[in-house]
Amino acid sequence: VWSDCLSFIQDNIQPQAYKTWFEPIKAVKLTDNALSIQVPSKFFYEWLEEHYVKVLKVALTKELGENARLVYIIKMENTYGNKQPFTEKIPSSNRGNVKAQEVDVPLKNKSPELKNPFVIPGIRNVKIESQLNPSYNFENFLEGDANRLARSAGLAVANKPGGTSFNPLLIFGGVGLGKTHLAHAIGVEIKDKYPEKTVLYISAEKFTQQYIESVKKNNRNDFIHFYQIVDVLIIDDVQFLSGKTGTQDVFFHIFNHLHQNGKQVILTSDKAPVDMQDIEQRLLSRFKWGLSAELQKPDFETRVSILRNMLYRDGVEMPDDIVDYVAKNIKTNVRELEGAIISLIAQSSFNKKEVTLDLAKQIVEKFVKNTKREVSIDYIQKVVSDYFQMDVATLQSKTRKRHIVQARQLAMFFAKKFTKASLASIGSQIGKRDHATVLHACKTVDNLTATDKQFRKYVEDLSKKLSL
Ligand code: ADP
Ligand code: MG
Numbered sequence: 001v002w003s004d005c006l007s008f009i010q011d012n013i014q015p016q017a018y019k020t021w022f023e024p025i026k027a028v029k030l031t032d033n034a035l036s037i038q039v040p041s042k043f044f045y046e047w048l049e050e051h052y053v054k055v056l057k058v059a060l061t062k063e064l065g066e067n068a069r070l071v072y073i074i075k076m077e078n079t080y081g082n083k084q085p086f087t088e089k090i091p092s093s094n095r096g097n098v099k100a101q102e103v104d105v106p107l108k109n110k111s112p113e114l115k116n117p118f119v120i121p122g123i124r125n126v127k128i129e130s131q132l133n134p135s136y137n138f139e140n141f142l143e144g145d146a147n148r149l150a151r152s153a154g155l156a157v158a159n160k161p162g163g164t165s166f167n168p169l170l171i172f173g174g175v176g177l178g179k180t181h182l183a184h185a186i187g188v189e190i191k192d193k194y195p196e197k198t199v200l201y202i203s204a205e206k207f208t209q210q211y212i213e214s215v216k217k218n219n220r221n222d223f224i225h226f227y228q229i230v231d232v233l234i235i236d237d238v239q240f241l242s243g244k245t246g247t248q249d250v251f252f253h254i255f256n257h258l259h260q261n262g263k264q265v266i267l268t269s270d271k272a273p274v275d276m277q278d279i280e281q282r283l284l285s286r287f288k289w290g291l292s293a294e295l296q297k298p299d300f301e302t303r304v305s306i307l308r309n310m311l312y313r314d315g316v317e318m319p320d321d322i323v324d325y326v327a328k329n330i331k332t333n334v335r336e337l338e339g340a341i342i343s344l345i346a347q348s349s350f351n352k353k354e355v356t357l358d359l360a361k362q363i364v365e366k367f368v369k370n371t372k373r374e375v376s377i378d379y380i381q382k383v384v385s386d387y388f389q390m391d392v393a394t395l396q397s398k399t400r401k402r403h404i405v406q407a408r409q410l411a412m413f414f415a416k417k418f419t420k421a422s423l424a425s426i427g428s429q430i431g432k433r434d435h436a437t438v439l440h441a442c443k444t445v446d447n448l449t450a451t452d453k454q455f456r457k458y459v460e461d462l463s464k465k466l467s468l
Contacts, residue, residue, distance in 0.1 A: 004059075005062075008062065033069055043342045047342055048072075150295050161232050168286070170292040178295050180236055186266055194231075204237045211246065233254070297331065297333065306337060377430065395407050406448075409444050426438045
């Protein structure tokens with residue numbers, strides 16, 4: 001069964017991903033409709049669940065039918081010589097002799113996040129499941145310069161939900177920098193300190209779906225009521241509300257109600273409020289009432305401590321030079337950092353290879369190549385100026401010569417498209433312009449691409465050069 005699943009999976013994902021994430025898995029047993037597979041670590045399991053659950057589910061239901069279940073067996077020893085018992089997370093009865101932790105995942109309705117918290121309120125006794133992930137807590141959200149403000153604001157809010165001026169607390173930053181983790185951590189901490197408080201975590205996407213559903217079913221008021229009775233509302237990835245006026249509208253009312261009643265609202269977003277597009281002004285101004293705290297890319301020291309913490313929690317020992325090597329070379333975000341180390345552990349443990357610096361180099365190299373790298377604005381300016389045979393200083397200059405203006409606008413357009421930088425920051429990096437100029441440049445490029453054939457060719461050529 002498993003090998004049939006594997007060939008299906010192999011056809012449906014990238015070869016490198018297959019090699020990294022599926023080759024190390026061992027099928028252990030099959031009973032009725034439950035297949036047990038052995039994976040090298042807890043992080044490996046979490047990674048599979050996060051990234052490959054869909055393809056796994058399709059493959060398994062194809063083989064075993066609708067009631068298919070998957071049991072993960074997490075291998076506890078490692079090949080670095082010593083068997084370390086787990087110190088955390090695993091119930092104590094599992095320590096010592098027992099080598100594997102089993103996680104049984106029914107494929108329907110799996111992770112708590114996917115459960116629908118929207119129970120139509122039967123007037124009073126609504127039970128709200130907070131949808132929090134207890135492993136996203138403060139203890140393992142490691143502190144560094146890049147997250148100090150956001151982290152301590154989060155702690156302050158957790159100590160006095162609704163009782164600080166950080167209401168709402170908006171956490172923003174690029175992908176994989178810990179927004180979701182920190183948002184959960186605040187919720188988890190509040191639940192810990194104030195068990196009687198109702199805390200609710202929900203993604204903006206799920207919130208939107210529920211809202212649309214409630215309109216269809218004619219119970220919009222129940223929907224609003226449900227959200228108005230919580231003490232702490234955490235909405236993840238609010239940029240998702242862009243352009244969704246109906247949902248923004250209902251959220252505005254819920255927000256006001258909660259705020260007026262001293263309830264805490266926590267939001268995350270991939271952009272700062274000033275850079276959010278297609279969000280109503282009145283909502284944006286609410287976002288700015290409290291505190292906006294940014295999560296930035298962690299520096300080297302923090303990356304090292306994040307890795308060490310992961311290894312420690314996973315019961316794995318690894319030489320310092322290897323940890324340093326990984327931390328030095330993977331800088332994009334914490335998620336990539338985790339991916340690389342998990343993959344390293346997996347490769348070494350299943351091929352019974354020792355973790356050497358060479359192996360780390362191989363894996364990090366593949367990993368870096370394989371993940372979409374964000375190009376830098378400097379790089380974009382270089383590529384665009386080369387293409388038009390001018391130098392970067394000319395591209396940035398104040399001149400109004402048409403071909404130079406176009407080159408500059410293209411650089412701005414690609415910076416918007418290929419980086420996470422805000423309009424303001426793109427403007428300041430490309431010849432000290434303001435954000436309105438960048439916005440105008442993007443619109444001009446869109447228009448010209450639609451109307452001017454020669455210009456379209458520029459855009460296509462440059463797109464190719466810039467996609468790594
Ligand atoms: P985002 O929501 O910003 O895309 P996540 O919160 O999903 O990012 O974080 C990605 C991964 O990185 C998660 O597994 C998270 O636990 C981990 N992570 C992020 N920041 C930290 C940190 N400061 N310390 C430890 N782990 C972190
Ligand atoms: Mg997130």
